[in-house]
Amino acid sequence: MSASLQAHRGAVLYFTDDPRDGDGSGQVVHHEDGLLVVEHGRVQAVGPADALLATLPADITLIDHGSDLLMPGLIDTHIHFPQTEVIGSGGRQLLDWLDDYVFAVERRFGDPAYAREVAEVFLDELLRNGTTTALVFCTVHKTSVDAFFAAAARRGLRMIAGKVLMDRNCPEYLRDTADDGARETRELIEAWHGTERLSVAITPRFAPTSTPEQLAAAGRLAAEYPSTYIHSHLAENPSEIAWVRELFPERRSYLDVYDHYGLLRERAVYAHAIHLDQTDRRRMADCGACAAHSPTSNLYLGSGLFDFDASDAAGLRFGVATDVGGGTSFSMLRTLGEAYKVAQMKGQRLTPLRAFYLATLGNARILQLQDRIGTFAPGSEADFIAVDLQATPLLARRLRACRTLSEKLLVLMTLGDERAVRQTYIGGNEAVIHDQNES
Structure with missing residues (x-):
């Protein structure tokens, strides 16, 4: 963490609440000429540059970002670090795609050296795209989680990750047991959870690849360690849902499988949640579980279209996620652009303000x-990005014609990608991002 006092000048944007379909009045803070003051890795103050500059010491380090947009680091609520190696593979739907591409690649993560190599590539890609925190799937190998956390800790990142639990309906070489999976997850919790800026997620891959015994063991861990996360997949694909129905005929729904085994609570995040009824959406809302909408993955694998309106009506909280490697980009900007299109296909509306x-x-x-990230509230951790609004000729040209902040953000999430992320800061320090082409 930086020990010095710094002031970053540029356009500033952050949110204080969900703007939903409104104009952002009361939920959006935007300063065309703003100042972000950082000390000891945390936000000390934020506001209009003219007003704040007069209050600061004359010898403060001032970093002028010009017309760049300063905003909190982007957050990804569902992504697979091993699937960096299969992004852009195939064109099959979910279950075939897992069998044909994913499982064979995940096998390699039993090799600690390989896991360390890919962890570095993965984190470079996140930071290059302005993502400063992510909820991450590793593999069934405990070594994959150790490698990921070690790499994240060296960079000072706030990350959440977990070992996949998978004791049936998968290749033998990726299979654990209910007892071994629980033991290794417990060891990871004891070693990493709450260390540095790291947290552990209890991570059954999805209901079909865990026996009832394994799901029950996961539920016991979740009850024993309430500050951990729960991370899995839910109702992504019709064939997957039919398979769950065959495996758990006694349960009302796919969601009810997880509920039965104690895997619905606060800090439980379920990717996709496309094919749910309102009973399930309300149940998730009531217990505090959340959905991670993954638009590029849902479109690429032909899984379906997330229902924003039904989720809002049920009070179901949802976020956005890349879901690399079913997802086709590490860029949250591109992901927001695809989420906008999904809403359009549903006859619904995702405003640019709400997307950001x-x-x-x-x-x-x-x-x-x-209280720590995703905001510029004083005391929050100074993970932020500088977005170059002139990153490409087309982006610059289109933005010059925009009259409102909402119009600008829509263009940014339509035309923007990693080229628009000029700098990524972690704890007030500019992140070091390696050029993989040089390795």
């Missing part, structure tokens, strides 16, 4: 980290 809220404070709330 979801990628920052909204996703922080999903992870119950809103």
